[in-house]
Amino acid sequence: MAKKELVITSRDVHLSYGDFEALKGISLNFKKNQITALIGPSGCGKSTYLRLLNRMNDLIPNVHISGEIKVDGQDIYASGEDVVALRKKVGMVFQQPNPFPFSIYENVIYGLRLAGVKDRATLDQAVETSLKQAAIWDEVKDKLHESALSLSGGQQQRVCIARVLAVQPEVILLDEPTSALDPISSTQIENMLLELRDRYTIIIVTHNMQQASRISDETAFFLAGKVIEMDDTKKIFLNPKEKETEDYISGRFG
């Protein structure tokens, strides 16, 4: 099999919140059209690392970041880097569904409007395509102009995913996207991510070991600000190299 192209590379990344070093030298690479899961106990730095990939930590006071992160070969922390363009390329979905208090339609086209797109047919097409990709079109196609807040949590999360997809990102970051959802909604989102894998590079933080093993191709295990190991998901779950990984996935700690 041909070697997969790397979309994101990171080398010796450190991050401190004030005096507290939350990331202690992370070097991870992410392959195109693959789902990578980040797992590890609470507080080990998964969300912090994920947020670094589209510069969501920039506004936190007293944050100090060092090391190198490249997206498509370009250093995203280089001076003069366009953060808006980066966030268009690397979209993010959060733990709690966070639709804006607008209609479903306006939520999906939010990023396109910001980019100045006005043509109605283009916007209509983007709404339909993105909601179909997010596997929610059939449920909302007759009420696109109703408030997104009237939807269930699982539906809201899929609309938020459609909002990310509408700007045609390359990478989708998801921070525990199903932890606030019921099992049926979670399964819908997992199935959708498996469908999206052919077109996007997906990185997901999850506490759910079954979810990581069901949907991810590779898994990285974080512990206390470091990556203990990253490998094919099957290998991590069936035959990890490190004892800490084995202890965590078998529920001995964490």
Ligand SMILES: Nc1ncnc2c1ncn2[C@@H]1O[C@H](COP(=O)(O)OP(=O)(O)OP(=O)(O)O)[C@@H](O)[C@H]1O
């Ligand atoms: N804004 C912040 N200011 C100060 N410390 C922070 C901030 N955000 C996170 N931390 C600390 O950094 C460490 C890593 O947090 P992070 O949220 O990245 O962990 P996590 O592995 O994603 O945890 P969880 O699984 O519970 O979400 C924790 O000790 C946390 O308290």
